[in-house]
Amino acid sequence: IPYAFAKTGWIGILIVVVSAFIGGYTGILTIRCLYYRGTENRLHSFPQIGRAAFGRWGQYATQFFNYLYSLGTTCLYIILSGQFIYQLVSTLGVTVTQKVWMVIVAVIIWLPVAVLKEMGEAAIMAIFGLLASIVVIVVATVMSLARPYTAMYPNLPPPEHDVAIGIGVPVALSSIVFSYSGSVVYPHVEASMRRPKQWPLVISASMMFCAACYLLIGVTGYWAYGDQVVSPVLDSIPTGAPATVAKIMITAHVIIAAPIMLLSFYLEVEKQWNITAERLGKKREFTVRLVYRSVVVAVVCGISLAIPYFSDFLSLISSIACVTMYAILPVVCYLKLYGHRIAPWYEKIWMGFVLVVGAVASIWGSIDAIKNLIKDAQG
Structure with a gap:
């Protein structure tokens, strides 16, 4: 978030607030779409919403963005975890490379998804993830206030702060949207x-x-480090015990969050392929589920190893998949299923605003992210 502020300036505060309203609104629309045929005929997933609204091709398009988001986010989690673990242990003289740590993280992620079957079983993991996030936010905020850039580098010019940087809004918006996305x-x-x-x-x-x-965390991080802040912000705060604790906690949070993200993908695929104990028997169902879930984790790990550029990959996934799932598809599908007459005029204006914001963030953000990925790959 502080890095997104560095891209936009202080107007990032407004973007964070507006994005929260959009996220809450489209989250409500998404669930309404599930019940458009009544409570007795509830749909079960986003792809089913796409099919109900636009037929078979609507389902395919929704599945593409849905799966890209689920698997792409897991890739990001593996990259970030491997990066933090490498930074933590390299100071202890451990010579294991970052890519090896990414593989180890993938194995750790694989363990719960191989055992857990339903989303309800992952609730305790979500609670631990929330607690870890709170610790990270507290540490990053306190360290930003206690040791800003000017205190760390008194002989260097102070960082710059801008009110608004128009050209950076779309790509920063896509990154902020990623922080809210859970569609x-x-x-x-x-x-x-x-x-x-x-x-x-x-x-x-x-x-x-x-x-x-x-x-x-955004306001304090940008105030402390300005245009010199990096992504993730934990790389900007001073090294030491607080930073180490924060990196350990965020690594734990990410490793916990990844299986939850994968479970949403697995549950939809298993329902579509009818991988059930009733059809296959308990032993065969467990074997099939274990094999294909393991293959998916291996593929995701391979992609993570091939594209280890966290901030650029985050922007790309956010722009293509997250923004579409977060802002565009819920509104479009809702209007198709319920009709435009059901919404009052002021809500239609809000829907139009949400669609424009989503389209601009997706297109502009994708172009900028691809350019940065190419630049990084070329060194």
């Missing part, structure tokens, strides 16, 4: 809730909490 897991989370009717309250509270956390 692919919403259908599974809502299905596992004891009181599904409380979903609007749950998603709204979640977005408000996320916005507060992002503003806290």
